[in-house]
Amino acid sequence: MSLAPNLSELIARARSDLRMGMPVVLRSENGAALAIAAEDLSPARLDDLRGLGEAFLAITARRAETLSARAYDSDLARLVLPDDADVAWIEAVANPADDLTHPMKGPFQSLRGGKAQCARAAIALAKSARLLPAAVMVGIDNAYELAATHGLTLLPVEPALPLMADLAPLHDMIHARVPLLAAEKSRVHVFRPDDGGEEHYVVEVGRPDRSKPVLARLHSACFTGDIFGSMKCDCGPQLNAALAQMGEEGEGILLYLNQEGRGIGHANKMRAYSLQDQGFDTVEANHRLGFEDDERDFRIGAAILKEMGFGGVRLMTNNPNKIARMEDQGVMVTERVPLKVGENRYNEAYLATKARKSGHLL
Numbered sequence: 001m002s003l004a005p006n007l008s009e010l011i012a013r014a015r016s017d018l019r020m021g022m023p024v025v026l027r028s029e030n031g032a033a034l035a036i037a038a039e040d041l042s043p044a045r046l047d048d049l050r051g052l053g054e055a056f057l058a059i060t061a062r063r064a065e066t067l068s069a070r071a072y073d074s075d076l077a078r079l080v081l082p083d084d085a086d087v088a089w090i091e092a093v094a095n096p097a098d099d100l101t102h103p104m105k106g107p108f109q110s111l112r113g114g115k116a117q118c119a120r121a122a123i124a125l126a127k128s129a130r131l132l133p134a135a136v137m138v139g140i141d142n143a144y145e146l147a148a149t150h151g152l153t154l155l156p157v158e159p160a161l162p163l164m165a166d167l168a169p170l171h172d173m174i175h176a177r178v179p180l181l182a183a184e185k186s187r188v189h190v191f192r193p194d195d196g197g198e199e200h201y202v203v204e205v206g207r208p209d210r211s212k213p214v215l216a217r218l219h220s221a222c223f224t225g226d227i228f229g230s231m232k233c234d235c236g237p238q239l240n241a242a243l244a245q246m247g248e249e250g251e252g253i254l255l256y257l258n259q260e261g262r263g264i265g266h267a268n269k270m271r272a273y274s275l276q277d278q279g280f281d282t283v284e285a286n287h288r289l290g291f292e293d294d295e296r297d298f299r300i301g302a303a304i305l306k307e308m309g310f311g312g313v314r315l316m317t318n319n320p321n322k323i324a325r326m327e328d329q330g331v332m333v334t335e336r337v338p339l340k341v342g343e344n345r346y347n348e349a350y351l352a353t354k355a356r357k358s359g360h361l362l
């Protein structure tokens, strides 16, 4: 019956359940598990979960590396919860905030041997909910009964994992004229994905010819830089400079992609900033939190450009990875237009790290 949620809707539901601190039931071919995001876990929920069996904490291999814990499942580790582990223990393992003041965490016992699919799904869901990539879990036998009794979302893991990795189709929901200071003849488009994920925005300056490469910027959201004028990065000046050049040329396409913090979300970016205050650089901070250097999905940018009818771009960027990803996805980059603005004494080390570790062009 069409009233029941389909797989993509179940994934969206599981994502928001985790975000609210609710447990979800994950069912894979070799066993089921109950999972709760490690972030904001209440003591009562932890007690209930522990009452169901041997609990463990799933973290990414990146976080395990910092903790010197064994990651037998290659991309993730499943740490056995010691008998006396409480919410504070879980917080300290999942969240690197106090790694320096309390460096002696562990030793940890990691689970090994197969059966990591549910943990993999829990971490993928936590990442897509923009939470810390860590989940408290317990293996269960009675997945259907538990989900039905407690009204929990039940997600089949084998079909869900590839669907989560796929790019959901995006649709141009609405566009309207919005005169901008930098470019009066502008329209703002709202693109919404099918999967209940983030919307993305496009500023179309003028009416660019679809048959020629268009001056384009793929800008990843940076709330602190774009809105508040943070000097920790160069995002605000880059956004303004891109719009100014499009205004001068009379046409261009600015994609404003909701991939805050290189795709880790705003709260996690602020956690990364706090680690940077402790002396870690931008890449190390991401790793300590359990993320890769860059968690953005540039397929979104290419899909929006293609949907709007553009096959080629003159891309305003210093990031060679953006160019490579556009070309992988069939959007030709005929020219790189450098965008070097906004360097200041607060962001010089950040920009130097991006050049040294992430291949950004100076």
Ligand SMILES: Nc1nc2c(ncn2[C@@H]2O[C@H](COP(=O)(O)OP(=O)(O)OP(=O)(O)O)[C@@H](O)[C@H]2O)c(=O)[nH]1
Binding pocket: 218, 219, 220, 221, 222, 223, 232, 233, 235, 238, 259, 260, 261, 262, 263, 264, 269, 272, 273, 282, 286, 316, 317, 318, 319, 322, 339, 360
């Ligand atoms: N995780 C994390 N994200 C950051 C940090 N500083 C800035 N960001 C994010 O980095 C992204 C920068 O986006 P862009 O300016 O589009 O991309 P870029 O890779 O710098 O490439 P170009 O600007 O095109 O050269 C934004 O999503 C910011 O929110 C940081 O220290 N940590």
Ligand SMILES: [Zn+2]
Binding pocket: 222, 224, 225, 226, 233, 234, 235, 236
């Ligand atoms: Zn920024």
